[in-house]
Amino acid sequence: MLEILSKIDETNEGVFAYAIASVRGNQNLHSFQTNEVMPLASAAKVAIAYAVTKLVEAQHLSWEDKLDDVLFDPKEDSNELYPHLIGRSSIQLGEAIEVMIACHDSIVAKLIVTCAGGWEKINRLISEKFPSMHVTENPRDDKNIGTVEDLFAMMNQIRSGYERNPFRWSPIIRGLVRQRGENGIVPSHLISHMTGGLEQALLNIGFIGNYAGEQYIYAIAAKNVPNRSENTTADMLAKEFIENIYRHLFCEGN
Numbered sequence: 029m030l031e032i033l034s035k036i037d038e039t040n041e042g043v044f045a046y047a048i049a050s051v052r053g054n055q056n057l058h059s060f061q062t063n064e065v066m067p068l069a070s071a072a073k074v075a076i077a078y079a080v081t082k083l084v085e086a087q088h089l090s091w092e093d094k095l096d097d098v099l100f101d102p103k104e105d106s107n108e109l110y111p112h113l114i115g116r117s118s119i120q121l122g123e124a125i126e127v128m129i130a131c132h133d134s135i136v137a138k139l140i141v142t143c144a145g146g147w148e149k150i151n152r153l154i155s156e157k158f159p160s161m162h163v164t165e166n167p168r169d170d171k172n173i174g175t176v177e178d179l180f181a182m183m184n185q186i187r188s189g190y191e192r193n194p195f196r197w198s199p200i201i202r203g204l205v206r207q208r209g210e211n212g213i214v215p216s217h218l219i220s221h222m223t224g225g226l227e228q229a230l231l232n233i234g235f236i237g238n239y240a241g242e243q244y245i246y247a248i249a250a251k252n253v254p255n256r257s258e259n260t261t262a263d264m265l266a267k268e269f270i271e272n273i274y275r276h277l278f279c280e281g282n
Contacts, residue, residue: 031272032265032268032269032272033046033058033060033269033272035265035268036060036248036265036269037060039261039265041253041254041259041261041262041265042228042250042251042252042253042254042262043061043064043250043251043252044060044061044248044249044250044262044265045060045061045062045063045064045066045175045176045247045248045249045250046058046059046060046061046062046176046246046247046248046249046269047059047060047062047176047177047180047245047246047247048244048245048246048273049180049184049244049245049246050242050243050244050245051187051235051237051242051243051244051245052242052243057244059180061176062175062176062177062180063175063176063177064175064176064249064251065160065173065174065175066173066174066175066176066179066229066231066249066250066251067170067172067173067224067226067229067231067251068161068163068167068172068173068174068179068224068231069167069168069172069224069225069226069229069230069231070132070134070167070222070223070224070225071179071222071223071224071231071232071233072163072164072167072172072174072224073128073129073132073134073137073167073222074129074182074183074186074200074204074222074233075154075158075161075163075174075182076128076137076140076141076150076163077125077128077129077140077199077200077203078154078182078185078186078200079144079149079150079153079154080121080125080140080144080150081125081186081189081196081197081199081200082153083144083145083153084121084196085196089121089143089144090121091120091121091122091125091199092120092121092122093120093121093143094118094119094120094121095118095119095120095121095124095139095140095143096117096118097117097118097139098113098116098117098118098119098124098136098139099135099139100113100114100127100131100133100135100136101131101132101133101134101135101136104131104132104133104134105131105208106127106131106133106136109127109130109131109206109208110127110130110131113127121140121143121199122198122199123199124136124139124140125140125199125200125203126199126200126202126203126206127203128140128203129200129203129204129207129222130202130203130204130205130206130207130208131207132167132223134165134166134167137165138165141165147163147164147165150163151163157181157182157185158174158178158179158181158182159178160173160174160175160177160178161173161174161175161178161179161182162174167224168226176247176248176249179231179233179247179249180233180245180247183233183234183235183245183247184245186200186201187235187243187245201220203222204220204221204222204234204235205220207220207221207222207223209221209223210267211267211270212267212268212270212271213271213274213275214236214270214271214274218236218237218238218274218278219234219235219236219270219274220234220235221233221234221235222234225256227255227256227257228251228252228253228254228255228256229249229250229251229252229253230249230250230253230256230262230263230266231247231248231249231250232246232247232248232249232266232270233246233247233248234246236270236273236274236277237277237278242277243277244273244276244277246269246270246273248266248269248270250262250265250266
């Protein structure tokens with residue numbers, strides 16, 4: 029575990045930040061440059077879902093609320109992961125949250141934000157708890173940002189919320205569970221996560237392990253890296269980071 033952390037700490041291939049903690053013991057294991065402000069890209073959709081969940085918690089919205097005139101982003105895999113929703117003119121808010129996260133669906137995200145009262149209201153709810161974070165309709169906007177510290181704290185809030193009230197927080201968790209991605213050696217049933225990426229930035233946040241047993245929360249982000257379509261160094265470091273959390277948890281007797 030320490031070897032990959034040292035590689036990340038010492039790399040000159042952009043600016044990296046990360047944090048890892050145990051869910052059960054709430055024990056912070058490792059962190060690095062967590063005050064760095066990073067592009068959120070599609071990972072902002074988890075922050076949107078967090079804000080909407082707080083509105084459900086306050087009984088201003090319900091997961092059963094109906095969203096009409098539904099369209100799915102043809103550039104994403106919504107039609108593959110949720111074929112049973114294609115062709116419907118309406119879906120429930122809880123279903124929409126899951127699709128938005130699992131499929132990075134920006135069209136569904138816009139529909140959710142409109143239902144919740146608009147971008148200003150969503151950002152106000154997010155910034156009350158996570159002041160560095162700001163989300164935008166366009167995931168590539170340079171104002172769509174947040175620190176790894178706040179991202180990690182948000183994931184901790186989501187995980188502890190799911191522990192206390194799984195019915196309220198399950199739309200987010202279902203989206204994290206269903207997301208596709210290249211996870212290396214980590215079995216898909218042992219990782220629940222959200223990714224975000226731009227040409228020169230990446231982000232991966234989530235949980236590794238068993239919900240009924242030991243589980244780690246993690247966040248890793250990078251910016252100002254060489255163009256990722258030509259240079260895979262940043263992606264490989266992030267992949268090794270996630271694989272080493274899995275090894276630490278399941279292969280080293282922890």
